[in-house]
Amino acid sequence: xxxxxxxxxxxxxxxxxxxxxxxxxxxxxxxxxxxxxxxxxxxxxxxxxxxxxxxxxxxxxxxxxxxxxxxxxxxxxxxxxx
Amino acid sequence: xxxxxxxxxxxxxxxxxxxxxxxxxxxxxxxxxxxxxxxxxxxxxxxxxxxxxxxxxxxxxxxxxxxxxxxxxxxxxxxxxxxxxxxxxxxxxxxxxxxxxxxxxxxxxxxxxxxxxxxxxxxxxxxxxxxxxxxxxxxxxxxxxxxxxxxxxxxxxxxxxxxxxxxxxxxxxxxxxxxxxxxxxxxxxxxxxxxxxxxxxxxxxxxxxxxxxxxxxxxxxxxxxxxxxxxxxxxxxxxxxxxxxxxxxxxxxxxxxxxxxxxxxxxxxxxxxxxxxxxxxxxxxxxxxxxxxxxxxxxxxxxxxxxxxxxxxxxxxxxxxxxxxxxxxxxxxxxxxxxxxxxxxxxxxxxxxxxxxxxxxxxxxxxxxxxxxxxxxxxxxxxxxxxxxxxxxxxxxxxxxxxxxxxxxxxxxxxxxxxxxxxxxxxxxxxxxxxxxxxxxxxxxxxxxxxxxxxxxxxxxxxxxxxxxxxxxxxxxxxxxxx
Ligand SMILES: [Zn+2]
Numbered sequence: 001x002x003x004x005x006x007x008x009x010x011x012x013x014x015x016x017x018x019x020x021x022x023x024x025x026x027x028x029x030x031x032x033x034x035x036x037x038x039x040x041x042x043x044x045x046x047x048x049x050x051x052x053x054x055x056x057x058x059x060x061x062x063x064x065x066x067x068x069x070x071x072x073x074x075x076x077x078x079x080x081x082x
Numbered sequence: 083x084x085x086x087x088x089x090x091x092x093x094x095x096x097x098x099x100x101x102x103x104x105x106x107x108x109x110x111x112x113x114x115x116x117x118x119x120x121x122x123x124x125x126x127x128x129x130x131x132x133x134x135x136x137x138x139x140x141x142x143x144x145x146x147x148x149x150x151x152x153x154x155x156x157x158x159x160x161x162x163x164x165x166x167x168x169x170x171x172x173x174x175x176x177x178x179x180x181x182x183x184x185x186x187x188x189x190x191x192x193x194x195x196x197x198x199x200x201x202x203x204x205x206x207x208x209x210x211x212x213x214x215x216x217x218x219x220x221x222x223x224x225x226x227x228x229x230x231x232x233x234x235x236x237x238x239x240x241x242x243x244x245x246x247x248x249x250x251x252x253x254x255x256x257x258x259x260x261x262x263x264x265x266x267x268x269x270x271x272x273x274x275x276x277x278x279x280x281x282x283x284x285x286x287x288x289x290x291x292x293x294x295x296x297x298x299x300x301x302x303x304x305x306x307x308x309x310x311x312x313x314x315x316x317x318x319x320x321x322x323x324x325x326x327x328x329x330x331x332x333x334x335x336x337x338x339x340x341x342x343x344x345x346x347x348x349x350x351x352x353x354x355x356x357x358x359x360x361x362x363x364x365x366x367x368x369x370x371x372x373x374x375x376x377x378x379x380x381x382x383x384x385x386x387x388x389x390x391x392x393x394x395x396x397x398x399x400x401x402x403x404x405x406x407x408x409x410x411x412x413x414x415x416x417x418x419x420x421x422x423x424x425x426x427x428x429x430x431x432x433x434x435x436x437x438x439x440x441x442x443x444x445x446x447x448x449x450x451x452x453x454x455x456x457x458x459x460x461x462x463x464x465x466x467x468x469x470x471x472x473x474x475x476x477x478x479x480x481x482x483x484x485x486x487x488x489x490x491x492x493x494x495x496x497x498x499x500x501x502x503x504x505x506x507x508x509x510x511x512x513x514x515x516x517x518x519x520x521x522x523x524x525x526x527x528x529x530x531x532x533x534x535x536x537x538x539x540x541x542x543x544x545x546x547x548x549x550x551x552x553x554x555x556x557x558x559x560x561x562x563x564x565x
Contacts (some may be wrong), residue, residue: 012371022445055391058449076375076437078347079370079373080350
């Protein structure tokens with residue numbers, strides 16, 4: 001299957017754990033949840049995918065949203081500091 | 083001049099106003115008495131919002147002249163320091179016949195006490211002088227709010243709205259302290275602060291209302307004094323308690339707006355649910371190192387629309403663990419106060435369907451549109467599909483199954499009432515008991531099916547995978563029984 005290229009941004013603790021604010025990823029099109037699972041393994045994220053808020057192109061999406069080429073995906077982990 | 087209201091700082095010298103048609107002259111003197119509410123009073127200090135006092139006083143006297151058959155009415159209110167026996171207010175009404183002058187004086191005095199912005203401080207014999215709000219609508223001086231009243235979005239109307247507003251601030255830490263101080267300076271009339279903690283020396287880098295000398299003291303007490311130093315006319319209610327399922331509803335329902343300044347997900351979701359239920363807007367913020375986020379819940383999407391259940395606390399860092407710079411906390415606390423003030427003024431902030439995050443290290447800004455999710459357990463009646471979609475059950479699908487146990491999880495449980503509604507089923511008093519018995523399915527029941535759903539999620543996260551919530555709760559059971 002052809003791969004699609006997407007842009008991924010990390011937020012809050014994910015940014016710290018990934019050691020970067022964003023990266024470009026080429027992958028076989030799948031859901032944002034699966035994209036997260038893949039990148040979580042790569043960066044050793046400690047937040048479970050069920051607690052991530054997924055945004056694509058400035059809109060929050062369900063976790064089964066399937067990414068398309070050129071999508072800008074943002075992973076937002078829960079943040080509670082105050 | 084047939085009517086005149088004036089404010090003076092010198093002693094009032096009573097006179098009799100001349101008018102040949104006046105068959106009656108009624109004079110009233112309000113004097114400083116030596117006691118109030120059983121306490122000995124040494125002297126009084128009156129302060130006026132002079133511009134408004136004059137216009138309001140004259141409006142009342144004009145109305146008195148219209149209502150009663152009088153020839154003339156004049157009133158003088160004294161401000162400054164008054165001793166026992168001094169005349170604080172002097173009023174004289176002239177009429178052809180005495181009844182009109184008596185009535186006009188009495189009515190005008192009542193109105194002046196009710197709405198003219200003059201307030202007093204009583205100095206008691208035993209100490210602790212106290213500012214009394216009196217019965218005035220505005221207790222402030224014009225100069226204090228002058229710079230914001232000049233804004234077209236504020237004006238005198240807006241200032242009065244802020245004065246009448248009641249805000250609830252939950253958490254008096256890095257977000258809460260700057261927010262409260264800006265509320266006070268903006269003239270928000272009533273502020274309730276919920277915070278059970280004591281000042282720790284490690285709080286001082288960001289919790290701006292506390293000083294070194296306050297370490298070890300109750301935060302709400304220190305904040306109370308700080309607020310009074312800035313503006314003693316603010317009504318400040320300290321609540322030295324943790325927000326919980328028992329106190330949240332009454333606290334939220336008695337305020338116009340809620341500011342979530344906590345670092346605790348359970349508290350955030352408690353406020354979310356109570357605010358959506360009561361129709362009270364919620365301004366919530368969270369910070370993580372250099373980043374912070376803010377959103378407003380107001381008749382649009384709520385926190386559960388973003389993430390249906392609060393994540394377990396272990397997967398979220400706190401300022402304690404992650405570190406935080408005071409300026410970052412302050413920035414977002416002020417942003418919250420800014421959103422709240424805009425809401426109270428009726429200025430749309432644009433954050434009620436948006437998630438805004440700002441990184442203060444590189445100034446990147448993230449704005450994401452938030453939709454209302456159909457599977458949100460609070461905003462819609464739809465079932466949750468994204469997480470544990472089997473968690474909600476209906477009576478007809480569970481009744482008759484072996485090993486099914488019902489538990490009443492309402493604040494004041496009534497197992498007997500539940501038993502009458504789910505005849506032939508096992509009803510137990512606690513979840514623990516149900517777990518001990520090795521029940522196959524534990525069905526939680528509350529009044530409307532919301533508390534039970536929240537509780538069922540919590541239980542599942544704790545490992546009780548067979549926890550369920552009865553859709554619609556007792557209300558629905560009763561409806562079905564009566565149908
Ligand atoms: Zn919602």
